[in-house]
Amino acid sequence: GPFTGLSVRKTSPGDFSILSLGGLGETKTLLLNNKTKNLGDLGIRTFAEKCSETIFADGIFCAVPRELKASSILPDDWYKGKISTNDILVYKSISGTTTIPISYLENKPISISNLQINKNGIFFIDDKTGQLYTLQL
Numbered sequence: 001g002p003f004t005g006l007s008v009r010k011t012s013p014g015d016f017s018i019l020s021l022g023g024l025g026e027t028k029t030l031l032l033n034n035k036t037k038n039l040g041d042l043g044i045r046t047f048a049e050k051c052s053e054t055i056f057a058d059g060i061f062c063a064v065p066r067e068l069k070a071s072s073i074l075p076d077d078w079y080k081g082k083i084s085t086n087d088i089l090v091y092k093s094i095s096g097t098t099t100i101p102i103s104y105l106e107n108k109p110i111s112i113s114n115l116q117i118n119k120n121g122i123f124f125i126d127d128k129t130g131q132l133y134t135l136q137l
Contacts, residue, residue, distance in 0.1 A: 005075055009048040010034075011055050016094065018060065020048040025070035029062070031094065042092055044099060047075040050087070052117045056137075059094055061102065061122060063087035063112030084111040084128050089135070103135055 005022030017032040019039075029042040029051070044064050051062040065085035068074060077083045086109040089102040102122075111127035122135040 004073070007048045007075060009051060009053055011060065012053050013055065016055065018042075018048045018051050018053075020046065020075065022047070022074040022076065024073055025068060027068065027074045031060075043097065044090065044092060047078065049075070050085075050112055050115065052115045052122075054117045055094065056117050059091050059098075061089060061091055061115060061117055063115055063124070064090050086110070087112045089122070105133075 005020075007020050007022075009018045011018065015034055017034055019030040019032055021028045021030070027045050027047060029044050029046050029048065030039055031042050032039050044062055045068065046062050046064045050064070051060055054060075063085075065087055067086070069083065072083050078085065088104050089112065091100045091102050092098070109128070110133070112124045113127045114125045116123045119137075121137055124133050125131070126133065
């Protein structure tokens with residue numbers, strides 16, 4: 001098929017794995033139920049590494065790029081630092097089809113990495129500046 005890249009991130013607890021397939025100008029994010037082996041499309045275009053590994057209230061948080069350049073090889077160009085993204089933060093329900101935008105990050109061009117979720121909030125680093133951010137849940 002048209003996808004050339006594959007990355008995987010296991011969730012905590014380990015019931016699921018987040019998979020992303022990449023290619024020229026596109027990416028697709030999937031969720032694998034490790035127990036049933038069911039594979040479903042999350043319906044968001046991001047990389048597994050831009051999602052939190054923690055399941056929180058039956059869902060996951062992911063940073064979703066506002067746009068992806070058609071000429072980029074994804075996610076490879078992102079890994080190599082050739083491109084950066086301008087992300088919004090979303091919450092994606094695992095058991096349903098709900099996708100809720102959590103933050104547009106004050107319309108700042110933030111490229112999220114190291115997304116972590118716990119009872120104290122949402123934590124991440126901006127790839128471009130190395131600055132640490134936190135949002136309350």
